[in-house]
Amino acid sequence: MSLQKLLSQVLIGATLIVGYSAYSPRVSATELRTIPPQSDFDVSHNYFVTLLQVMLDNTSSEYGKSKVAHVVRMEQGRAFYELKRGEIIDVYWAGTSIDREEEYTAIRIPLLKGLLGYRLSIIREDSKAKFQAIKKLEDLRKYTACQGRHWPDSDILESAGINVRRGPIYELMFGQLAAGRCDFFPRGIHEGGPEFLARREKYPNLRLFSDTIVYYPFPMYFFVRKGNLKLAERLELGLERAIDSGEFDQLLKKHPITSTLFPLTQWGEKNIIAISNPLLPRDTPINNSRYWMRPDDLKSKP
Template sequence: MAKSRCLLMLLWLWSAQTSAEDVVRIQPSQSVDNTSYQYYVDLLQLVLNSTAADYGPSRIVVLESTLSQARGFNLLKKGQLDVYWAGTSFARERDYLAITIPLEGGLLGYRVPVIARNRVSEFAKITTVAQLQKMVACQGSQWPDSDILEHNGFLVERVISFSLMYSMLAQQRCDYFPRGINEAYAEVNTQGHEELMVYDKLILRYPLPMYFFVNKQNKPLAKRLTQGLSQLLANGKLADFLMHHPTTSAIFPLSRYQASQIFILDNPTLPKDFNNREHHDWIEFSYQ
């Protein structure tokens, strides 16, 4: 009888602990090509783990249906999604709570062209912005990048589905696919992209940090994420995570890009106070 009561007590404690566990609902990966997705999932889990002592345990739950950015933000507004990560903009920060510590140190705004290998000699001849502006970039239809590129005079083929962009590039229905330095290598190294390459002799540079966003009413979660990211940034674990994660480690050392041509672009979508933020770009491009 005593053993039975003890077992029941253990089961009750386990059940209570499980039921007390917070669930954090996130977006699914947009495509098998979207390998950088795992970086943000792992980083979110690291943030939740590092704050568990103050806020309790949390469990990440991934939604099943693939989401466009517009739908993802809409679900966040409705409270059907808890965390959504995306490039920031004035409109997004107006409508949602942004955790204003760049998840990738600001490197998302260094865009390298992914191109077909058989066109490398063509891109090697590019020495001016005007030459690249004559080519067509595949880009997400709802991404701030498309607005930024068009604002700067670039030709953009807006594509609603991430999974279509690499196939369109392979079919040469666009000339290049600008990806963040932190994204490009892992994506191109996935199976089926043998005919593609990262052409990192050219870099488009514009400020566009990737932030965690939460619903405006979910201030406790925003506080937790801010605390966790701030702690990881201060103790160096965020930089270490970026430098050693399987999807981002290939970009280091950053000194390898010193000979690359960097074309500086304007980003008109940013909040007005962006340049005054303490951590708007926490990793130097010459970081080694």
């Protein structure tokens, strides 16, 4: 099946499920259950479910045919709770942390090759001049970030001395920013542009700001319940095969949510403020170029 056809089929399936407010009990082991989009504006969801389907297709000869199925919409805290219970969802994707890797089984291959750790911001239009004056971390500490209550990003930013206003619901953070309850909403460089464009009419006083990028090593992984070794092995095998075949890079470079990241050198001349990530497990293989892109990869080569 072509990548374009697969993208279309997964997108149609995700669109049909968005309005569901309840889930159906599992009726078939041939379904891999996960969450639907977080909101009607969740533009990145399709990338991950498309990648999941590629992984399932790559391992169908050993494990049988399977398809991604969506259940109930939920925020990150509840999603991890339900993943641990194992009754509603089988897999979830999120940024990693020491605690998460202790409580769940992580497929330790970054789903965005580490690019999630590069954070541009959505700000208010009237804050543009203030943010253009930011050159270093001390300047950024004057302002308050909106972030999710259960997101590791919140802890990472706070550990760097940045004020964070935590919110329980992803979609409401755009409204909090527009109303002036925080000053900026850091987003992954693959997320910020599409998210801003999707809400431009609803929040006309917001704008995208990418002159300064905050960077911390922060991989996003697929997680499964502890003890679900068969699924963990299947997902790891499927992802490794996608890397070997080139499907992974093809999806990253061609999917609408990530294609705008390329060429990567467009980010190399930005003002990058690097901060540490105290939540990152020490044995995270951040120097393995098979899986990771580092700040030097964003710079033009002589």
